[in-house]
Amino acid sequence: xxxxxxxxxxxxxxxxxxxxxxxxxxxxxxxxxxxxxxxxxxxxxxxxxxxxxxxxxxxxxxxxxxxxxxxxxxxxxxxxxxxxxxxxxxxxxxxxxxxxxxxxxxxxxxxxxxxxxxxxxxxxxxxxxxxxxxxxxxxxxxxxxxxxxxxxxxxxxxxxxxxxxxxxxxxxxxxxxxxxxxxxxxxxxxxxxxxxxxxxxxxxxxxxxxxxxxxxxxxxxxxxxxxxxxxxxxxxxxxxxxxxxxxxxxxxxxxxxxxxxxxxxxxxxxxxxxxxxxxxxxxxxxxxxxxxxxxxxxxxxxxxxxxxxxxxxxxxxxxxxxxxxxxxxxxxxxxxxxxxxxxxxxxxx
Amino acid sequence: xxxxxxxxxxxxxxxxxxxxxxxxxxxxxxxxxxxxxxxxxxxxxxxxxxxxxxxxxxxxxxxxxxxxxxxxxxxxxxxxxxxxxxxxxxxxxxxxxxxxxxxxxxxxxxxxxxxxxxxxxxxxxxxxxxxxxxxxxxxxxxxxxxxxxxxxxxxxxxxxxxxxxxxxxxxxxxxxxxxxxxxxxxxxxxxxxxxxxxxxxxxxxxxxxxxxxxxxxxxxxxxxxxxxxxxxxxxxxxxxxxxxxxxxxxxxxxxxxxxxxxxxxxxxxxxxxxxxxxxxxxxxxxxxxxxxxxxxxxxxxxxxxxxxxxxxxxxxxxxxxxxxxxxxxxxxxxxxxxxxxxxxxxxxx
DNA sequence: GTTAGCACTCGAGCACAATGAGTGCTAACA
DNA sequence: TGTTAGCACTCATTGTGCTCGAGTGCTAAC
Numbered sequence: 001x002x003x004x005x006x007x008x009x010x011x012x013x014x015x016x017x018x019x020x021x022x023x024x025x026x027x028x029x030x031x032x033x034x035x036x037x038x039x040x041x042x043x044x045x046x047x048x049x050x051x052x053x054x055x056x057x058x059x060x061x062x063x064x065x066x067x068x069x070x071x072x073x074x075x076x077x078x079x080x081x082x083x084x085x086x087x088x089x090x091x092x093x094x095x096x097x098x099x100x101x102x103x104x105x106x107x108x109x110x111x112x113x114x115x116x117x118x119x120x121x122x123x124x125x126x127x128x129x130x131x132x133x134x135x136x137x138x139x140x141x142x143x144x145x146x147x148x149x150x151x152x153x154x155x156x157x158x159x160x161x162x163x164x165x166x167x168x169x170x171x172x173x174x175x176x177x178x179x180x181x182x183x184x185x186x187x188x189x190x191x192x193x194x195x196x197x198x199x200x201x202x203x204x205x206x207x208x209x210x211x212x213x214x215x216x217x218x219x220x221x222x223x224x225x226x227x228x229x230x231x232x233x234x235x236x237x238x239x240x241x242x243x244x245x246x247x248x249x250x251x252x253x254x255x256x257x258x259x260x261x262x263x264x265x266x267x268x269x270x271x272x273x274x275x276x277x278x279x280x281x282x283x284x285x286x287x288x289x290x291x292x293x294x295x296x297x298x299x300x301x302x303x304x305x306x307x308x309x310x311x312x313x314x315x316x317x318x319x320x321x322x323x324x325x326x327x328x329x330x331x332x333x334x335x336x337x338x339x340x341x342x343x344x345x346x347x348x349x
Numbered sequence: 350x351x352x353x354x355x356x357x358x359x360x361x362x363x364x365x366x367x368x369x370x371x372x373x374x375x376x377x378x379x380x381x382x383x384x385x386x387x388x389x390x391x392x393x394x395x396x397x398x399x400x401x402x403x404x405x406x407x408x409x410x411x412x413x414x415x416x417x418x419x420x421x422x423x424x425x426x427x428x429x430x431x432x433x434x435x436x437x438x439x440x441x442x443x444x445x446x447x448x449x450x451x452x453x454x455x456x457x458x459x460x461x462x463x464x465x466x467x468x469x470x471x472x473x474x475x476x477x478x479x480x481x482x483x484x485x486x487x488x489x490x491x492x493x494x495x496x497x498x499x500x501x502x503x504x505x506x507x508x509x510x511x512x513x514x515x516x517x518x519x520x521x522x523x524x525x526x527x528x529x530x531x532x533x534x535x536x537x538x539x540x541x542x543x544x545x546x547x548x549x550x551x552x553x554x555x556x557x558x559x560x561x562x563x564x565x566x567x568x569x570x571x572x573x574x575x576x577x578x579x580x581x582x583x584x585x586x587x588x589x590x591x592x593x594x595x596x597x598x599x600x601x602x603x604x605x606x607x608x609x610x611x612x613x614x615x616x617x618x619x620x621x622x623x624x625x626x627x628x629x630x631x632x633x634x635x636x637x638x639x640x641x642x643x644x645x646x647x648x649x650x651x652x653x654x655x656x657x658x659x660x661x662x663x664x665x666x667x668x669x670x671x672x673x674x675x676x677x678x679x680x681x682x683x684x685x686x687x688x689x690x691x692x693x694x695x696x697x698x
Numbered sequence: 699g700t701t702a703g704c705a706c707t708c709g710a711g712c713a714c715a716a717t718g719a720g721t722g723c724t725a726a727c728a
Numbered sequence: 729t730g731t732t733a734g735c736a737c738t739c740a741t742t743g744t745g746c747t748c749g750a751g752t753g754c755t756a757a758c
Binding site: 146259261342 | 454455456458487488490494495500502504508510512513586587589592593598600601604607608610611691
């Protein structure tokens with residue numbers, strides 16, 4: 001459907017998108033004709049532009065302005081015209097120095113990565129840790145806060161720490177907690193949280209698990225702790241870069257955008273989806289987050305270590321973002337983060 | 350210095366601040382005179398307003414506009430004129446339901462609290478967990494991620510979980526780690542992190558600690574983990590409420606504001622300061638965060654449990670914020686959060 | 699198929715006047 | 729002496745009409 005563009009049509013569409021990405025203003029026929037000694041007159045360009053508009057790649061805000069790309073226009077541009085340049089050594093270094101600054105929390109590392117993405121791309125960086133359910137269990141610890149309140153700390157294979165407050169019906173002694181902890185750590189190590197849940201459910205069904213009161217309690221406790229799924233942590237950095245973008249000059253729209261960032265749940269959904277695919281994915285405009293934020297595009301990639309996908313990261317910017325710049329940044333960063341969260345498990349075996 | 354205001358001056362200042370807080374527009378003499386059958390003519394009001402301006406409580410944006418309060422004006426208003434109303438049962442309930450929604454992470458609880466503050470006040474809510482150094486040590490765990498990388502998990506008395514990646518020189522076996530863990534948990538429990546650091550330093554100095562290699566390693570490890578101070582986690586929620594406030598219509602200023610929110614370090618400093626005092630504190634305009642964000646005021650309170658102060662929370666809004674509404678919200682929330690993070694330690698003894 | 703020419707459209711920017719809210723001052727009043 | 733009415737003045741805001749120019753679409757010539 002979109003291959004019915006001849007050489008000249010492609011060149012002109014590319015020129016318009018390129019220009020519009022840097023200027024943010026409608027591009028006229030004269031500008032295209034002059035640009036890079038493309039030897040055709042403005043009048044000819046106008047004819048082609050008119051065709052492109054009819055095909056849905058361009059739109060004109062009003063009669064006497066130039067043309068701007070439609071979402072479909074960007075889509076074609078990204079899919080068929082874009083030349084992806086490599087990162088310079090300097091850029092790579094900048095990303096690395098951001099992500100490796102000293103002794104960090106895993107959460108901090110992800111947050112710093114978000115900042116790196118933002119500062120290199122000049123748009124907003126977004127990094128999501130995995131949904132808890134999809135992580136691989138490594139270790140569990142219980143901390144008794146009061147008679148009826150326990151703090152449960154999980155550590156995933158990748159080193160992500162998740163904690164939860166739970167209320168219990170009976171008072172556990174430190175000794176009991178220790179035994180429960182040991183039992184669970186032995187039983188569950190290496191399973192995904194999803195499997196852990198299933199295992200707990202099935203063991204509790206079978207009577208054989210019940211002969212030992214402690215074991216039963218252990219299962220009950222961990223079941224309780226896993227009851228509600230904790231949404232993946234999500235870090236958005238550099239959202240302020242949207243302020244100043246001319247297309248978001250209207251306060252109302254800007255407010256919607258920031259509220260969407262604060263709410264996060266929609267974003268989690270979207271990133272969840274992109275987690276399955278590998279490599280860089282690009283969501284343009286309304287194609288991304290169901291009508292919530294207009295005019296925004298998203299470049300994402302999942303990152304993984306030897307155990308599989310850990311999470312997703314990317315950049316959110318206006319539709320009119322510099323894809324050729326952003327795509328390699330996201331790609332490189334995803335690989336780097338995957339490597340940094342390598343657990344060395346491979347060497348252990 | 351500020352008591353030299355007669356009854357009428359006070360009434361007029363209060364009227365102006367009240368009006369300005371709701372309207373956001375300069376208040377004229379006529380409006381004040383009409384307001385609540387204050388039986389004086391606009392002309393008289395003008396005289397008084399002129400005096401108030403001379404004293405520094407009011408300012409006029411330009412000749413033919415009304416007056417707006419200066420920072421000093423707000424200060425006086427807050428210190429001497431403000432009547433603080435109690436929260437309605439409904440409001441209390443709303444805060445509680447926000448903070449107690451199900452089984453939460455401690456971090457989530459703090460974050461939800463920020464949202465509650467924001468949604469009730471209609472400004473931005475801010476919640477800070479304590480600086481790590483000022484928390485009380487409860488438990489430490491080591492997780493071996495690879496030969497040279499350990500994940501250290503600390504739990505504080507209040508149930509806050511902090512984790513850190515550290516690099517080590519030698520490979521520890523699970524057995525060794527367990528011994529180290531036990532040793533540290535016994536030795537350090539109940540001390541503040543600050544004291545823990547000192548203890549480690551002093552023990553390592555004394556030769557007597559060195560006869561046991563394991564003990565030495567334990568101290569080294571924990572010393573390493575505590576080397577760099579982790580800044581207190583800070584949650585800012587509802588920053589988007591600033592969008593739409595007329596005084597931040599200019600994009601440049603708005604951008605500065607959001608960048609300040611993203612940076613956070615300045616805010617941490619400020620909240621640190623307010624941590625020492627007890628009760629609700631109010632920072633108005635330039636008095637708060639050294640010139641970074643103009644026109645913003647901050648209402649904060651620290652929250653504590655039986656072990657002392659845990660952290661600080663509050664509301665950030667424009668100078669022109671509804672203090673009478675915000676102050677009781679912040680006050681009540683701080684008490685509530687303190688209670689929710691109660692560890693029941695008192696009953697244990 | 700391409701291009702030059704031309705009439706037409708429409709937003710941006712500017713000057714100008716009208717409006718009106720609000721002030722400061724002065725003089726009269728209680 | 730403190731209060732008030734009256735009045736001239738200031739100045740941001742709003743609306744109007746105007747020009748300017750960028751850009752288009754169409755037609756006719758190449």
